[in-house]
Amino acid sequence: MSLNRRSLLKVIATGGVAATASSSTAAAAPEHRVAPAGAMGMLYDTTLCIGCKTCVVACKQANDRQPDPGPWGSEKLYDAPMDLNADTKNIIKLYHEGDVRSYFKAQCMHCVDPACSSACMLGSLHKDEVTGVVGYNPDYCVGCRYCQVACPFNVPKFEFSKAVPKIVKCELCRHRVKEAATVVDGFTRYPRGQGPACCEVCPRQAVIYGKRDELLAEAKRRIAENPGRYCQDRIYGETEAGGTQVLYLSHVPFEKLGLPEFGDRPVSEVAYRVQDGIYWRLPFVAPVALYSVLAAVMIRNRRAEAGMSEKEATQ
Amino acid sequence: MNGQTLVHSPVGGKLMTGPFKVLLAVAGIGAIVALYRFFLGIGAVSSLNDGYPWGIWIAFDVVVGTAIGCGGYAVALLVYILNRGKYHPLVRPAVLTSLLGYGFAVLAVTIDLGRFWSLWKVTIFFWRWTHSPQLEVALCVAAYNLVLLVELSPALFEKWRSSPSTSLRAWSERGLRFVDRGLVWILALGILLPTMHQSSLGTMMLLPGPRMHPLWFTPWLPFLFLWNSIVIGYAVVVLEASFSAAVFGRRRETAMLTSLSRVAAWVALCWVAFRLVEVAVAGKLPLVASATGIAFLAEVLLAAAGAAILLSQERRAQPMWQVRAAILLLLAGALFRVNSYMVAFSPGPQWSYFPALPELLITFGIVAFEVVLYIVAVKTLPILGGAAPAAAQR
Numbered sequence: 048m049s050l051n052r053r054s055l056l057k058v059i060a061t062g063g064v065a066a067t068a069s070s071s072t073a074a075a076a077p078e079h080r081v082a083p084a085g086a087m088g089m090l091y092d093t094t095l096c097i098g099c100k101t102c103v104v105a106c107k108q109a110n111d112r113q114p115d116p117g118p119w120g121s122e123k124l125y126d127a128p129m130d131l132n133a134d135t136k137n138i139i140k141l142y143h144e145g146d147v148r149s150y151f152k153a154q155c156m157h158c159v160d161p162a163c164s165s166a167c168m169l170g171s172l173h174k175d176e177v178t179g180v181v182g183y184n185p186d187y188c189v190g191c192r193y194c195q196v197a198c199p200f201n202v203p204k205f206e207f208s209k210a211v212p213k214i215v216k217c218e219l220c221r222h223r224v225k226e227a228a229t230v231v232d233g234f235t236r237y238p239r240g241q242g243p244a245c246c247e248v249c250p251r252q253a254v255i256y257g258k259r260d261e262l263l264a265e266a267k268r269r270i271a272e273n274p275g276r277y278c279q280d281r282i283y284g285e286t287e288a289g290g291t292q293v294l295y296l297s298h299v300p301f302e303k304l305g306l307p308e309f310g311d312r313p314v315s316e317v318a319y320r321v322q323d324g325i326y327w328r329l330p331f332v333a334p335v336a337l338y339s340v341l342a343a344v345m346i347r348n349r350r351a352e353a354g355m356s357e358k359e360a361t362q
Numbered sequence: 363m364n365g366q367t368l369v370h371s372p373v374g375g376k377l378m379t380g381p382f383k384v385l386l387a388v389a390g391i392g393a394i395v396a397l398y399r400f401f402l403g404i405g406a407v408s409s410l411n412d413g414y415p416w417g418i419w420i421a422f423d424v425v426v427g428t429a430i431g432c433g434g435y436a437v438a439l440l441v442y443i444l445n446r447g448k449y450h451p452l453v454r455p456a457v458l459t460s461l462l463g464y465g466f467a468v469l470a471v472t473i474d475l476g477r478f479w480s481l482w483k484v485t486i487f488f489w490r491w492t493h494s495p496q497l498e499v500a501l502c503v504a505a506y507n508l509v510l511l512v513e514l515s516p517a518l519f520e521k522w523r524s525s526p527s528t529s530l531r532a533w534s535e536r537g538l539r540f541v542d543r544g545l546v547w548i549l550a551l552g553i554l555l556p557t558m559h560q561s562s563l564g565t566m567m568l569l570p571g572p573r574m575h576p577l578w579f580t581p582w583l584p585f586l587f588l589w590n591s592i593v594i595g596y597a598v599v600v601l602e603a604s605f606s607a608a609v610f611g612r613r614r615e616t617a618m619l620t621s622l623s624r625v626a627a628w629v630a631l632c633w634v635a636f637r638l639v640e641v642a643v644a645g646k647l648p649l650v651a652s653a654t655g656i657a658f659l660a661e662v663l664l665a666a667a668g669a670a671i672l673l674s675q676e677r678r679a680q681p682m683w684q685v686r687a688a689i690l691l692l693l694a695g696a697l698f699r700v701n702s703y704m705v706a707f708s709p710g711p712q713w714s715y716f717p718a719l720p721e722l723l724i725t726f727g728i729v730a731f732e733v734v735l736y737i738v739a740v741k742t743l744p745i746l747g748g749a750a751p752a753a754a755q756r
Binding site for chain 2: 131133162164165169186187188190192193196199204205207209210307309314315321325334341342344346352
């Protein structure tokens with residue numbers, strides 16, 4: 048008996064370890080997702096932004112968000128949010144260190160491979176197949192907040208003070224779009240009043256919207272035209288964290304603005320490789336195989352035990 | 363002693379004892395605070411925030427709570443897979459603790475979920491299922507609760523078998539036969555499901571990627587979680603058996619717990635070794651010399667200390683040392699889980715989290731209610747093995 052037990056244990060143990068190992072040590076990293084052909088996005092340029100925060104105001108109006116008095120509490124005189132929150136989908140921050148200053152606009156990055164939607168159980172946060180916009184549908188949201196845990200940019204916010212809360216994040220004003228987009232000056236444009244509110248009101252065109260490809264081309268044009276103006280001549284979001292649809296040009300290092308160096312792979316890659324390696328590469332094979340082995344071992348044990356007790360009875 | 367001769371019997375005796383009333387009061391306070399949360403939102407009772415969206419409700423009530431519910435899993439592995447029939451008397455009480463651990467984890471999740479009324483959709487709307495590791499956890503935990511109910515149902519049937527109602531008697535005989543015939547398939551599910559979701563609980567914390575401290579960010583995290591659930595499982599079984607013996611006057615199966623302790627020691631030691639080797643091989647040892655490194659050291663040292671006690675043959679045989687070691691192993695396992703979900707997770711320096719009082723009261727209430735149900739179950743249902751029916755106490 049003991050020999051059988053040991054060998055069976057070994058089978059189970061190696062099976063389990065192999066399932067984990069095969070996924071974790073997959074040497075050749077698979078290609079990650081690319082942006083859909085019609086991917087819409089935004090391009091924000093720190094050298095153009097004057098910090099007027101018109102975008103913050105317009106965003107609140109376009110998205111029915113309440114004013115947030117911030118540290119001014121009950122005076123009811125201010126809308127002064129400190130950061131992205133359940134009433135603020137878009138915020139202007141200021142980085143200053145010595146003489147160096149830069150404004151920074153934070154909102155959802157609309158990742159090419161969004162960690163938030165990888166976290167979401169029923170696809171409440173879903174990346175649109177055509178526009179690539181990461182939208183939110185509360186109908187399938189259980190309010191678990193795993194998206195908040197997963198997002199490397201700390202973007203999704205939750206209505207902690209409501210009995211019927213929702214997740215709040217920039218959805219690129221997708222609710223405003225009603226008619227088909229047209230191309231104006233080389234940029235894909237929705238009719239007036241239908242594009243992202245922040246881009247429409249920006250007096251300096253520090254943030255513009257269009258197709259991701261067009262915006263990348265525009266960013267590269269600006270870099271080529273203005274040598275030495277932009278930090279590392281780099282477009283943040285072109286490849287960072289697997290690519291984002293909101294792109295940044297900056298005259299200060301990106302990490303000073305709260306855009307960390309994540310490398311060029313999606314942050315969710317390790318989790319994906321493990322989860323897909325165990326459950327989805329060969330769909331359900333691992334659990335079914337383990338189940339069969341377990342049941343087989345138990346049936347065998349039962350039979351052996353029945354035989355043993357018979358023997359005991361005759362002794 | 364094997365399965366065929368095993369007799370379970372209710373403990374009996376008065377329910378409304380002093381400590382029981384205290385537990386009821388703590389549970390009641392928790393329930394009132396929970397009511398408050400349902401009307402005014404999560405922010406009204408907790409210090410959860412947009413940086414730390416998960417706090418003790420998830421890290422302790424759910425992630426540690428389900429691990430405490432792994433007693434049934436850990437013992438089932440021994441009894442049914444490794445065929446150590448001698449541990450059979452531990453199975454039923456362990457399954458009860460498991461059902462309570464998992465049941466209350468679901469209750470805690472319901473309090474934590476902002477939109478709990480949509481939770482049922484997760485189990486039904488299969489066409490919307492994603493590859494989220496949390497979906498795997500949710501489905502498996504739901505299924506495992508059903509499996510545990512079936513595994514425990516013989517306790518209820520055995521009670522009804524002697525009921526005055528003829529139909530109830532016939533019904534419970536049929537139920538017992540049904541469970542007995544399908545036992546292998548049910549028990550196999552009872553091992554498969556925890557294997558799946560306990561590892562997925564680890565996979566879940568791989569998703570935050572760069573927001574996780576490297577000491578906890580490893581593709582082996584699912585394996586560490588799975589192994590850790592078995593360590594916690596054995597610790598809980600030892601503690602539960604000792605508790606029942608001390609409080610309900612049942613004969614303590616010290617010899618059995620001694621040999622179980624030996625198993626627990628080696629399982630824990632393997633976990634410690636794997637944890638250290640993984641960190642060393644990945645070149646993360648220098649990170650141990652940091653503030654967060656202390657949390658890592660604590661989980662490893664606690665587990666090593668618990669295992670060390672139980673490796674000594676002399677100490678292992680003494681109930682007091684068994685209990686001490688089990689507490690150390692439980693703490694080590696729980697700390698690893700809390701570390702993975704809270705300490706290792708960093709959304710940035712501007713965010714902080716420390717549980718608020720009402721938040722703690724809800725957690726205390728859940729734990730108290732869990733113990734209340736345990737006491738009610740063992741006093742009224744045939745759960746504990748050993749002693750003869752305690753009819754005299756009634």
